[in-house]
Every structure is written in structure tokens, then in C-alpha cells.
Amino acid sequence: MTQRSRLHVPHPPARPGDKPDFSYVQISPAGAVPRPEVTAAPREMERLAVEMVRVLDEHHSAVGPWNPLLEPEDLQVGLRHMLLNRVFDERMQRMQRQGRISFYMKSTGEEAVSVAQAMALQPGDMFFPSYRNQGLQIVRGRNLVDLMCQCLSNTHDMCKGRQMPIMYHWGRGNIFSISGNLATQFPQAVGWAMAAALKGEDRIAASWIGEGASAEADFHHAMTFAEVYKAPVILNIVNNQWAISTFQGFAGGEQRTFAARGLGYGMPGIRVDGNDFLAIYAVTQWAAERARKSGGPTLIELVTYRAGAHSTSDDPSRYRPRDEWKAWPLGDPIERLRAHLIALGEWSEERHAALEKELEAHVSACWKEAMSYGTLTEGPKLDPRTMFDDVYAKTPQHLLRQRAQLESIGAARPGDGSEDAEDLQREARFAAKEG
Amino acid sequence: MNMVQALNSAMDIMLGRDPRVVIMGEDIGFFGGVFRCTDGLQRKYGEQRVLDTPIAEGGIVAAAIGMGVNGLKPVAEIQFADYIYPAFDQVVSELARLRYRTAGEYSAAVTIRTPCGGGIRGGQTHSQSPEGIFTHVCGIKVVMPSNPYDAKGLLISSIEDEDPVVFFEPKRIYNGPFDGDPNKPAVPWSSHPKGEVPGGYYTEPIGKAVITRPGKDVTVLAYGTMVHVAEAAVRLAAVDAEIVDVRTLAPLDVDTLCTSVCKTGRCVVVHEATRFSGYGAELVATVQEECFWQLEAPIQRVTGWDTPYPHAFEWEYFPGPQRIAAALQAAMQPA
Secondary structure, eight states: OOSSOOOOOOOOSOOTTSOOOOTTSOOOOTTOSOOOOTTOOGGGGGGGGTSOBOOBOTTSOBOSTTOOOOOHHHHHHHHHHHHHHHHHHHHHHHHHHTTSSSOOOOOTTOHHHHHHHHHHSOTTSEEEOOTTOHHHHHHTTOOHHHHHHHHHTOTTOTTTTOSOTTOOOBTTTTBOOOOSSTTTHHHHHHHHHHHHHHTTOSOOEEEEEETGGGGSHHHHHHHHHHHHTTOSEEEEEEEOSEETTEEGGGGTTTTSOSTTHHHHHTSOEEEEETTOHHHHHHHHHHHHHHHHTTOOOEEEEEEOOOOSOSSTTOOGGGTSOTTHHHHOTTOOHHHHHHHHHHHHTSOOHHHHHHHHHHHHHHHHHHHHHHHHTOOSSSSSOOOGGGGGTTSSSSOOHHHHHHHHHHHHTTOSSTTOSOHHHHHHHHHHHHHHHHO | OOHHHHHHHHHHHHHHHOTTEEEEETTOSSSOOTTSTTTTHHHHHOTTTEEEOOSOHHHHHHHHHHHHHTTOEEEEEOSSGGGOGGGHHIIIIIITTHHHHTTTSOOOOOEEEEEEOOSSSOGGGSOOOTHHHHHTSTTOEEEOOSSHHHHHHHHHHHHHOSSOEEEEEEGGGSSSOOOSOTTSOOOOGGGSGGGOOOSSOOOOOTTOOEEEEOOSSEEEEEOTHHHHHHHHHHHHHTOOEEEEEOOEEESOOHHHHHHHHHHHSOEEEEEEEESTTOHHHHHHHHHHHHHGGGOOSOOEEEEEOSSOOOSTTHHHHSOOHHHHHHHHHHHHSOO
């Protein structure tokens, strides 16, 4: 205490050149946290928000009351999805570096979050993802070509060239559209879940934000509405320690866990090892069962680490120790599940290497196909006239006039060979992107 | 019916006709709304479909979007247009663009009702007219009726519309038409032909303006409360003006507006909102583009001053009949 007030500006434990320090991360031993009944009152499980649900121990065994007792085949599927997620990310990152796509965001180190959670939920459940949840798409069987075409803004782009890379959506797969404005999907997921309850459906919603975005007002709106109406929704905070260059302390993580915020709203908050596939699966299953039984929402904090950059636009060695991920105490989710399967006698180094090779070949084949539908700069092009579609259900008069204006300056026919027309197409595409 | 009853009737009918319709907002359920627009609806349709909400405009619109994505047709009330700003991101970045950014795969047919405008001693936080902020956003429709008959028909159209609609309700004329003179006794809607509202279902089209007073000398473009103030101004100025009630600000009925101006050759644009970058600027630019060679005089604009809405100087601020009459006379000057 001092005699006058002093502004506290949070500092991460380590910046570039410092020794990584994760002593602030409270970790419970695997199997140590009790598993309450799904119908339990939030006040009976306040410790869940402070401790950390973990299943995989240091000997690669699954232990304790949260062990979801999955079959080895399910674990192998989970491993495959996570590995595909990582191989896909690596390829897309490389393609951005080669200038094939304008932007990318990897989920390296956090693959267990999306993969385990999507596997624990039903196909009819609705996902409101953030931008680092490509694993949700993979689990639901999305053709990678579709995701790649979106990143390429090519003729098969689901967004018709209107969104920057990774802003996917999938109607048939019950995955909502990703927004660049953070946390907006959180209260929307609650509204979706309210409607499901109102209609008497069995479906639930799940949404994801980063710990950084939990500072947005939308987080508070989502939590309030979810609890007030006991909406069947799972609200997930992926605490990957870093929001671009600001550490989790800037979102209010210095004094209390993010999971503990659930308690303030009257809902369960569960803090889980975000690199432990089994623990994530179990916690998600618990929250889903609670939601389906009219028990209302659950806030889950998934403690993980963003191993890569925020996006292809930043260099993390400018704001955190270069080797910080190596010191991350919860390890690598893929390595941990692999070691568990090997310990079970259900996996081997050879099978892993073969799987990796198979997935790399698969991703290469997908990329080749995606490229055949064009890129931002080469091959077949989207018709710029389509930029006027879908602003409204029926295109109104003023947009028809603007489309005619665009046509009259010769931009209507992609690839007609004239340089002027190509310039105009580029301008039109730029306008569509900015719009 | 007055406008409150007409709006209530529109929601009553739509709740009855379409099980997807849900009404939501602050104080709108048990209490029936601070302006009584939803009075009795919760008793009739239950608290699941007429939903009281937390005081969180951003949450209301976000939840409505989620409900819309899940197949409902939410009608969300924002208690005062002045309170809509916490929901701005959800309206602009989400609601308005959802169809576009998903190439038609997802959309949310949300109607946002909100009382707007001054003249009720509401000061700067209960008097604003922010319609121009929303007409600037592509992907939403913006409506502002000027009488009970239109209010009901346009609200039913808005609820039925596949696109999101921001529906502004000029609260000064909820109970009766207002000609801009606060010292005159209040006039009820029962004395006005547009106060005659059928009890059943009917619609008024979005995207169509109407001529409320035919004339040949000069065209007045107005909407909401200002339609009635303009009528008083026309009497005061003793000119044969044609008054066009714009009614739906976006999409705009350019044909009706410009056919009138091309006929009269003169134009006065009136709104209660502030002037700079206001909706009137769009009207003036459109008229200029379409009617330049028919214009006999510069287009006049009469608006609120470019200040926040002052509590004590309400009637000096309000663009009343005298100011509009002066603009009409200026527009009538020979070239």
C-alpha cells in the first residue's frame, strides 16, 4: 500500500530475452478434482473454477473421476483430427508465406480444444466459433478443399470473395459464420440456444472466444442472458495466454481465473487443462448433459498456449520469449494423446509416422484441387458483379443501378484480356473486400 | 387507433399469425412497455413469446440475431433510440451483414422497433433522431411512419420482411398528430383520417413513399413527425406545396420523390435530426442528380441544429413551422 493511488499496468512474467516463467499457472494433479453430478448447484462446485480438471497424468495414463472412458478407436479418431488440423495449418501458413493467400491464423498447440469439444457434442448442436476453431470443421467432416477455397477467395469460395481468409461458415454442418469483430458470436449463441429452448428442441449451442475477448461487453451480455434464461449453451473461453502481444493479465486474469467469472453470474465455471484431450472431452460432455437437462449454461476455461503467432501478420518473438512454448507446463496436446495411446498399446511411432505422411498427402491433394478453382491472382476468377448479391434478400433498385455502372465501365467480364478490364476487376475485388 | 394501439395491433396480429414471431425488450412484457406499445401481449401470448429482457441493448440485439439464425422472427424493442448505441456493433457488423458475409447461407430477420425524436421534454438522451446513422449501413432497411395507419401496415411488412429492419417510431406523434406548435391543445388521432386503422391484417409496402398533400409549386420531402409540421408550414407560407412522406428511408423510393420535384422544380428537405451528414444530405444529393435540369432554385434544408438536443431550448431547437415556411419562401424565389 502507498499513500496515493498508482496506476497498475500488468506485466507478463517474461518478454523477449527473459527466461519463460509459467509459475503463475495453477495446475492440479491429474485425477485430483472431483466430478459433481450434472444437476449440482453451482455453489457446490466453486473449486472447479479455481483448480484444473485433468485426466492424463505424467505416466500417460488416464486417471480420476473425469476419465471419459473412451474406446481406443475414439482416441485414434481424435488424434487423427488433431494431426490433420496441424498439418492443414502448416500448409496454409506456408501458402501465405508464398503469397498464395493473403492471411492465415494457425491453431497450433490448441488443437485439442476444438477437436475434443466437437467430438463430445452432437451433430445437431450449433457451433458459434472464433477464428482459431478450424478443428470444429474437421471433426464435422468438412472437405478441406472448401476451407482452402475460402482462403483463396476463388470461384468455389463459400463466401464468394467477400471475407478475408479463415472466416468460414457451414450451414449444413451447423457451424456459424466467423466474425472479425471479437466476441460478437458469444451472445448470439445464447440467443440461438434460447430459441432452441423456446421451441422445445434437444439441441444446444456452443461458442468460443479467447481470454482476451472476454473483456468485450458481448461477454457480459452472453453470460447475463445465458444465466437469466438458463439457456442450453456452453460458453468457452480459450485461455491461450496471449492476445496478439498482450498477455492474459490485460483481460483481467491476474487475480482470478477466467472460469471463476461463471460463479459471479450464478453458473458453473470449470477450469480445464486445455491440452488434455480426455479432460476437455469429459468436461464438455458434462456441460452438454447439464444443458440438455434444463440445467442451463456452463462457462469452461480451457487453459492452453498459443504456440504460433496470432496471425501471419505478427512476429511473436517481438513480444514474448522465442522458446516460451517449450516451457509451457501443459505440453503439446497431440504429443500427450499419442503417448497415451502408445501406453495403452493402441498406437506406435510407425503408425504415427504413417498417419502423418497420409495426412500430408491428403492436404497436398486438397490444395491442388483448390488451386484448380483459382486464386486471388491467377486462374478462374469470381464475377465482380456478384458483389451486389446478398446485401438484401432481393437486390434493390439502387444496387441494380450500381451494378449496371460497374458493368458499363467494362469490369463485368473477368479475363477478357484487356488490361483496363483487369485493373478494374482488381479494383472491384478490392472494393468487395473492403465492403 | 392512435399509433401506440396501431403498433400493438400489428404485433398482436403477427404473434397470432406466425408462431416464429417473438417480442422482446426492456419492460415490454409484464408491464407492456414504457410507451404501452406491447400492453396486454404477454397476457395473451405468454412470457415465452413476449419476453422481458435484461437492460443490455447489445445483448438484446445479439440474442435476437441468434434467435433469427435459429428460425425465429424476433421483434426487439430498444426503449429509446438514444439507447441503441450499445447495440451498434451487433447491428452494423453482424445483423446487417450476416447474409452478405455468408453468401446467403445465414441471415436473421430481426425487426428493431425504437421510439425516436424530440418534442417531449426528453433532453439529449430521450430525443434523438439517429436514423441517418442507420441508413448509412448497407444490409438493413430503415422505416419511419408518420401516422397510425402506416405504422401498423409498415410494422407488419417489417416483421414479414426477410431482411433486418430498424423501425423508428416518432414518439411525439404516438398519441396524436403534432403540427409543431407546443402551445396548441393536443389533437387526438381520432380526428385524423390516418387514425382510422382496420383491426385486421394489412400491409404497407417497404420502399414506397406517399404524397400526403398534392401541390404544384414546391415539393417538401419529410418523414415522421415532420410530415405534420410541414403541413402547418405550408399553410403558414400559403404556397401550393406537394408534401412527400418518405416513410421508408432505406430502400428509398427515388421515383416518387424525384417525379414530384421534377414536376414542381423546387424542393425543401425537412428532418428533425441534425443537419451535417444527416439523411437530408442524401435526399438533396439524389434530387440534384435526378432533377438538376428541372430545378428552379437551390434545394433548401430545414433540420435540427448541429448541437445535442437541449432540454431548456427544445422549441428553439425543433425545426418548427416558421423555419420551414421561411425555407418554402426561399425556395419560391424566382431564379
